[in-house]
Structures are given as structure tokens and as C-alpha cells.
Amino acid sequence: MEIKQQVANSANELVSLYRDFHTHPELGFKEYRSQKKIIDYFTNLGLKPRKIASTGVVAELKGTKPGKTVLLRSDMDALPVTEETGLSFASETFGIMHACGHDGHMAMLMVAAKMLTAMKDEIPGTIKFLFQPNEEDAGAHKVVKEGVMHSPEVDSVFGLHLWSQCPLGQIDIVDGPQMAASYYFNLKIKGHGGHAGFAHESTDPVFISSLIIQAVQGIQTREVNALDPAVIMFTQMNAGTSTTTIPEAAELTGSIRFLYADGKSLFKRFEHVISHICAAYGAEYELEFKKGNALLSNHPETAALVRTAAAEVVGPEQVTTKIRTMAGEDFSEYLAHATGTFAFVGFNNSKKGIVYPHHHPKFTIDEDALVIGTELHIRAALKLLKG
Known part of the structure; x- marks a missing residue:
């Protein structure tokens, strides 16, 4: 039976799996129920799934002919929403x-x-x-650290994301940078406290913080090529009682995001602005960075195959190459x-009222997309194995 018809015949199973996972969400590294369900499913397929990274699962399917190794990835965790x-x-x-x-x-990769x-x-x-x-x-x-890319060595990886900014029936795949x-x-910011009535006797970290917040905006608007997207965001500030x-x-937190290869140069410029403003007003500072996700950049050769x-799956007219986003994705680790x-x-799908963005409390998907994603997994894997 042809792949498209096989997937269509599995629509009910796809919806059932999806709804079951939706009803029983689990936060990151707490996906115990999901893990058990996936392990049981793969065991029934005759494969030998194993646990990885605490609550993850990996299983291998060895074809009867020699060839490359392709990894297909699904994420598992829900959100505190x-x-x-x-x-x-x-x-x-x-x-x-x-x-x-x-x-x-999860449902799509299982089927x-x-x-x-x-x-x-x-x-x-x-x-x-x-x-x-x-x-x-x-x-x-953590998955990479535990060796998922080895034994056997992975030649190509493929992943997908159900995407709210993309209409039902459309698939978007770009070359190069895709997710920030x-x-x-x-x-x-460490100043010197005192009475609000005698500001001249203090070094005000709140005032200095406000200058820093304003000044660093000039980095992304005046020092970065407008064709290289970059965002510096302050999202939290705590000071005073x-x-x-x-x-x-005063303590400030936020994020730096960029959608081009040389974005790490932003860190030096960011600290340069902070250090000089603090020096100008007699304050000191402590600055730490934590990596969220590396730049996700598709390889043009595999992107063409996919x-x-x-x-x-959807017809050539429904395959687009336009969506790039400042959201991050740890699929970049495999790349x-x-x-x-x-x-x-x-x-x-506005006709069904399915219009809410990711991470919104009213977020839903059109279940017809599950068939599309499942077929894409299958066809992409076969193309990458032979490519």
C-alpha cells in the first residue's frame, strides 16, 4: 500500500495518541508516563527501546540493507501553563x-x-x-552527552515542529539560519545605598540600571546589520525595599538572541556598554551568561532533500522557504x-478558531496536521538514507 494511504488509514490512531498525551502533560525531565507509553509502544513493534537522559527514549530500526544512519527526533515536555x-x-x-x-x-513519530x-x-x-x-x-x-549520536554514528538528523504561524497544509523548510x-x-549593579533625600551621597544602582537598559538598545539598532536579526531584552529587574x-x-535578567552566525560578538559589546556606564557613575557590576540554545541552521543539502x-506530502506549491524566527530550539545541538x-x-486554521500562538493557554492544533507530519517523517527518513 502507498505511504500516503497508509498514513491516512492511521489517522484515528494518531489522534488517539495525541489526545492521550495532551490529557496527561508532564514537565521537562518528569515525562515518566509518556516514557512508559512510548517504551511499551516500541516494544510491541519488536524493537528494543531504551531510556536516555532520565526520561527520554531511543530505539533503533536496522534495515536489511547496509547504509547510512538517520536520527528522527521528537520532543516530549509540556509547559507550566x-x-x-x-x-x-x-x-x-x-x-x-x-x-x-x-x-x-510524540504521536507522529510513534506512528x-x-x-x-x-x-x-x-x-x-x-x-x-x-x-x-x-x-x-x-x-x-544531555541526550547528546549520553551518546545518542554514536554507535552507530549518525549521518543526518531530521526534526519537525507543528507551527502556529504556518497554515494547515503548508510545510516550511529554509536553508541556513532558521531559529535564533x-x-x-x-x-x-552594585552601588552604594542611602537615604532617598540625600542622593548625592549614594551611588544609585536603579538610576544606573535605567541608563544601561536604554544604552544597550543601541547595539541592536546601530551596531548590527539590519539584515542580521538580533534582540537584547531585559525581562526582570529587582531592587530596593x-x-x-x-x-x-539592582539585579537584572534577560536574554540576547540572534539569527546569524557571528552573533556571539554581541556579548563583548553588551559588557563593554555596562562596564563603561558603571565606571562613569562609580558602580561595580557582576555579569553572567547562560546558554539557552545555539543557532539552529539547516544544512542546504539535506534541506533540499527534505x-x-x-x-x-503536500504538493510543491505548498512547500515554502520563508519562516525564520527569534524563538529558539535545542534541535541545534544535533546539527x-x-x-x-x-x-x-x-x-x-482560522475557520476552526485554531489561531492561538505557542505557549498560549488556548493553544490548540488542527489534528489534520498530524497526518501530514507523520508522512513527512517517513519520506524524509527515506530520502536522507538514500541521499
Whole structure:
């Protein structure tokens, strides 16, 4: 039976798996129920799944012919969001919901694995099925550290994301930078406290912080090429306990994101501005950076192969190359070790009221997208094995 028809015949199973995961969401590195369900499913396929990175799962399908090794990846974790969708299969865990589509990702990769296993005799090489925990907090590094890219060595990786900015029936795959690198900073401005009525006797960290917040905006608007997207955001500030007291220190946090290869130069310029403003007003500072996600950049060669696969799924006119985003994705960790591609599978459908963005309490997907994503997994794997 042809792949498209096989996937269509599995629509009910896809929806059932998706809804079950949606009803029982789990936060990062707490995906125990999901892990057990996936392990049981792969065991029933005759494969030998194993745990990885605490709550993840990896399983291998070895074809009957020698060839390359391709890794297909799904994320698993939900978000600390209280669901407001009103769905009959809404989250049963208050304060936690699948508001990013990872429930659909698991369902699609499971059914794709089932169909690829049935095609074992036609597969040249090995396919690794990876269910990765804690994507929302960059858990991929732990999976990579535990050796998922080795034994056998992975030649190419493929992943996809159900995407709210993309209409149902459309698949978007770009060459090069697709999702931004994200780094988080903690900044402490250390001044000299005192009475608010005698400001001249103090070094005000709140005032100095306000100057820094304003000044660093000039980096992204005046020092970075307008064609190289970069964002510096202050998202939190804590200082003081009284209306009459100048505090000793102010603490600021935020993120630096960029969608081009040389974005790390922003860090030096960021600190340069901070250090000079602090020096000008007699303050000191402490600055720390934490990596969120590296830049996700598709390899053009594999992207071309996956676009060919996507055209077989939705038709060439529905395959686009336009979506780049300042959101981050830890799929970039795998791309640091092998060639590969990440795709966006659209599900936005205004006729059904499916219009809410990722991480929104009313986030839902059009379940018809599950069939599209599953078929893309299958066809992409086969193209990459033969490519």
C-alpha cells in the first residue's frame, strides 16, 4: 500500500495518541508516563527501546540493507501553563498543559516508526527514533552527552515542529539560519545605598540600571546589520525595599538572541556598554551568561532533500522557504554533530478558531496536521538514507 494511504488509514490512531498525551502533560525531565507509553509502544513493534537522559527514549530500526544512519527526533515536555481551551481531552493536571505541540510530535513519530518498521526490508541503513525530554529548557545537550549520536554514528538528523504561524497544509523548510540562538544573562549593579533625600551621597544602582537598559538598545539598532536579526531584552529587574531608601544593588535578567552566525560578538559589546556606564557613575557590576540554545541552521543539502519529501506530502506549491524566527530550539545541538534539517508543519486554521500562538493557554492544533507530519517523517527518513 502507498505511504500516503497508509498514513491516512492511521489517522484515528494518531489522534488517539495525541489526545492521550495532551490529557496527561508532564514537565521537562518528569515525562515518566509518556516514557512508559512510548517504551511499551516500541516494544510491541519488536524493537528494543531504551531510556536516555532520565526520561527520554531511543530505539533503533536496522534495515536489511547496509547504509547510512538517520536520527528522527521528537520532543516530549509540556509547559507550566493553565489550559483554557475547553477541549474534551484537556489537561487533567492543573497548571500544566501541552501548549507547544509536543504531544502531537510524540504521536507522529510513534506512528511513523510503526510504518517504517513495517517497511524494514526496503530500508538501507539504520533509523534512530529519539524522544527527547525537556526541550523547553534545552535538554538536548544531555541526550547528546549520553551518546545518542554514536554507535552507530549518525549521518543526518531530521526534526519537525507543528507551527502556529504556518497554515494547515503548508510545510516550511529554509536553508541556513532558521531559529535564533538564545543566551540568558544575570546582571547585578552594585552601588552604594542611602537615604532617598540625600542622593548625592549614594551611588544609585536603579538610576544606573535605567541608563544601561536604554544604552544597550543601541547595539541592536546601530551596531548590527539590519539584515542580521538580533534582540537584547531585559525581562526582570529587582531592587530596593522602601520608597525612601536607595538600595545597595539592582539585579537584572534577560536574554540576547540572534539569527546569524557571528552573533556571539554581541556579548563583548553588551559588557563593554555596562562596564563603561558603571565606571562613569562609580558602580561595580557582576555579569553572567547562560546558554539557552545555539543557532539552529539547516544544512542546504539535506534541506533540499527534505523539501523534495515535503512536496510529495503536500504538493510543491505548498512547500515554502520563508519562516525564520527569534524563538529558539535545542534541535541545534544535533546539527552540531551531523548534517540535518528542521521543518515547520502548519496547523493554523482560522475557520476552526485554531489561531492561538505557542505557549498560549488556548493553544490548540488542527489534528489534520498530524497526518501530514507523520508522512513527512517517513519520506524524509527515506530520502536522507538514500541521499
